[in-house]
Amino acid sequence: MPRNIDAATARALLQTRDDLRRSGCTERDIERLVRDRVVRRVRNGRYVSADAWNGLWNEGRHIVEVVATHLNSDAPGPVFWGPSAAVLHGLPLYRLAPKQVHTAIIGARHGRTCAGVVWHNVEVVSSDIVEIDGIRCTSLDRTVLDLGRATAAGVAVSAADAALRSEAVSGHVQDADAAAAWAGRMSARAERSHGRGIRQARRIIEFADGRAQLPGESVSRLQLARLGFVRPQLQVHVVGPSGEDYWLDFGFPRAQCFGEFDGAGKYLDGEVRGERTAEEVVMAEKTREDAVRGVTGWRTVRWGSSHILSTDAFGATLAAFGIRPPG
Template sequence: MWLDDPPLTTVFRRRENDGEPVNDRRLRARIESGEVQRIARGVFAPSAQWRSLTPLARHAQRVWEAAARMRDSALVSHFAASAVHGIDILGSWPQEIDVSIASASGGRSSGGIRRHARDLSLVDTMPWGRHFVTTPLQTAVDLIAALRFTEGVAVADQALWARRPSGALVAAAELVEASDRVTGRGSARAVRAARFASSKSDSVRESQSRVLIASMGFPAPELQARFVLSDGREAFTDFFWREHRHIGEFDGVGKYRDPQLLRGRTPEQVVIAEKDREDELRRQVNAFSRWRMPELSSPRRLYDILCSAGLPTASPRPGR
């Protein structure tokens, strides 16, 4: 996603000041006023633009800035490669920039760079400027082998995401095959995440929801089920239990705040449109469940929402 260009082009870099001395007093004044902020060593960006970026885009920008400072060719990997490819993660992005090095090189993590010693002959890479980056498939496998199951599924789903504007980055069969070749610590977790993954999860929170739904004994839902509204428009739902005529949706706040998702509408207009859509969908099914972030942080709350709407489960209510 950001292989060719960084998310932000309006940045100020000390090293690119056309040979002119930097006016530190003026720079400090701009920082103190909140006009600009430091995003990497010697790099500053307009605060409003920086705040408008997603956490994924911010990490991608930091990877670009770190790569520009590296004197020698490097292999960008793990979370850094994930950001460059546009593969979102569940949770916070690391402060360090990940690179992979040969096992015998003896390098250490320092200066904001986190180094992973490994056999580079077994790593699939692609050129990235004067550097290299692990391929989307290699990046996904590296992360699902290192992360916990839920976080691994989110990464795998993002790599497989079929509705990505540029298309899926990885094929499901390739991901399963590559995860089967993982050895050592995390190999079983990688295989499990790859086999559970889906190309139909539109966000990491939908992936998290799906893992919770499975862990609490509910039937596996159909993802992105298609409905037709009264005006002929199509509506696709996050989750649908066809046998029970039950729709489930994760209600993220991004749709009410993100300018790209608002598409020129006010948050109030989006709320009204979402309510109208839900009313129409409710008339076509027996139950409609909606949840937000607090329910993902407290699984028993999601359990209660689904149970109270009549969805059967094979498991007892989770503990606190």
């Protein structure tokens, strides 16, 4: 099963108490399965197998919680908001594991928290409510803006990059006109908005770049900006010795280095590796790196998730290879 799932897959994973009874479980059996962590109670009367749950990333776990909340609600169901809307749209939640499901309580005076659900008193116009697999949530644009206002910069920029990528990027190439249209639309929306967090949201929208393929690349770019790299080259195209097309995450001309964010999933996650073994992935990366160095004369510097946790640590990693901000 993939570690990232959509609402339909989440719905299929969930079992009701009646489902478990029909499989032969008694009430005592169900309680024992929960106690022994063979199944996990997601919401009242909604269960998922522990094996399935443990195989999911944070986004997948949260969409299971969102779908369970929807199924336990009266029609038409709540409008999911913020991180809970993000997972319905397939946006990443960089290092964020929501502890509660987030919904917009339309027309209420005060927000509240009940049974693992936070009801936010936020204004959501009807044009900003969409349905995904029959589940209501805020629109993609509104969700990106809300994440920009209410989450850490790494979460917000990863989501904004992913939203822009879905609209303006094909392969590794970003359509400049489509990207400009997205930025203009989102900036105009942010300018019309006010209140807590809106300044960060405006900065995130201005900073977004759909060429980031992974959240780790988005956060790497954020850390580079904090270090003083104003506009690092992104998705640098190199033609190999036999005409191969290679794309490098970052280019640092002054140091004559390419930079690559290397997530562990490339080597360890079967969903990412596809049919290849970890050894085959390593060899392919070595072949690629040798070809790029042979054509350009540039080295390739790699870093992973642990290196981008802090700006200082990332700066020290780059400096060890002679990569320093200009000026």
